[in-house]
Amino acid sequence: MDERVQKRLEALKKDAAAGGYKLNPDEGFVADLAEGLVTNADRYGLEICPCRLIDGAPEENMDIVCPCVYRDDDLAEYGACFCALYVADGVPTKQVPERRPPREARKAVTEKTEPSGAPAAALKYPVYRCTVCGYLCANTNPPRVCPICKAKAERFERFM
Amino acid sequence: MAQFIEIDGRDIGEIRIYALSTCGWCKKTKNFFNENKIKYAYIDVDRLDPNETEPVRKEQLKHNPAGSFPTIVVDGAAIIGYDEEKLAELVRR
Numbered sequence: 001m002d003e004r005v006q007k008r009l010e011a012l013k014k015d016a017a018a019g020g021y022k023l024n025p026d027e028g029f030v031a032d033l034a035e036g037l038v039t040n041a042d043r044y045g046l047e048i049c050p051c052r053l054i055d056g057a058p059e060e061n062m063d064i065v066c067p068c069v070y071r072d073d074d075l076a077e078y079g080a081c082f083c084a085l086y087v088a089d090g091v092p093t094k095q096v097p098e099r100r101p102p103r104e105a106r107k108a109v110t111e112k113t114e115p116s117g118a119p120a121a122a123l124k125y126p127v128y129r130c131t132v133c134g135y136l137c138a139n140t141n142p143p144r145v146c147p148i149c150k151a152k153a154e155r156f157e158r159f160m
Numbered sequence: 161m162a163q164f165i166e167i168d169g170r171d172i173g174e175i176r177i178y179a180l181s182t183c184g185w186c187k188k189t190k191n192f193f194n195e196n197k198i199k200y201a202y203i204d205v206d207r208l209d210p211n212e213t214e215p216v217r218k219e220q221l222k223h224n225p226a227g228s229f230p231t232i233v234v235d236g237a238a239i240i241g242y243d244e245e246k247l248a249e250l251v252r253r
Contacts, residue, residue: 029184036182043206050182051229053205053217083184095185095241098228 001031002038009034015150016086019133021067024084026091033085037066051083051095055103062131063100067149069131070099129159162212164201167194172253175200178220178231181207185242186230192244196251205229 001009009031016023024030036050048054049064063069071081078096079088100106128142129135133149142156164176167190175193179186181204193200205216217227223238224231232239232247239246 029188032184032187033182036184039182051180051185053180053227053229085184093244095243097241098226102226 127160128156169197169199173235177202
């Protein structure tokens with residue numbers, strides 16, 4: 001296995017364990033997905049989901065950067081994420097349906113929400129929300145990496 | 161026009177797979193047909209030249225409006241996503 005893929009695979013395992021997530025027990029399957037992530041990072045500068053095709057400019061596809069914003073809902077409803085890197089339990093034998101809305105309907109998911117009517121001015125610090133796992137933090141800036149799901153700072157949105 | 165890659169085997173109908181080279185489910189789908197020695201054709205849409213992508217995507221979207229991968233088209237009818245049960249049913253025919 002390529003050294004970069006090996007490294008990415010180890011980081012995936014470590015981050016999943018730290019965040020309380022489970023990787024697919026099919027190690028060959030997971031190794032292929034790690035390779036797909038490395039390939040997509042080279043192609044697009046973003047670790048786009050290996051089972052999805054980028055649509056438009058890379059920045060319009062932040063919702064499908066792994067871990068995608070649909071992962072937790074898919075884990076809760078179907079027991080696996082779309083590409084089946086993450087599972088609730090066991091090796092899935094059926095792919096989950098695509099939760100990502102078509103392009104026109106996607107704005108609601110990909111556009112950062114504006115804090116609505118929240119008493120932001122009264123807060124000592126702004127509140128940032130991780131779009132991947134929902135983690136909230138009140139600080140001047142979002143963390144560099146989400147302490148729960150390891151998503152990077154650019155996946156955070158202003159919440160309050 | 162981009163070409164599908166044809167894999168020889170038992171002919172159970174026209175099977176065309178819209179796939180991604182990076183996708184684990186797409187690989188599983190191809191492996192399933194390989195192991196069962198079924199004739200099929202596939203195209204890795206992520207490996208196409210940008211000017212080739214659009215017409216192939218259009219064709220795929222006709223069968224599967226969500227445009228998800230893999231899209232498995234069997235004699236014009238789509239199986240959307242890898243589904244072991246549905247594929248097993250297919251090779252029994």
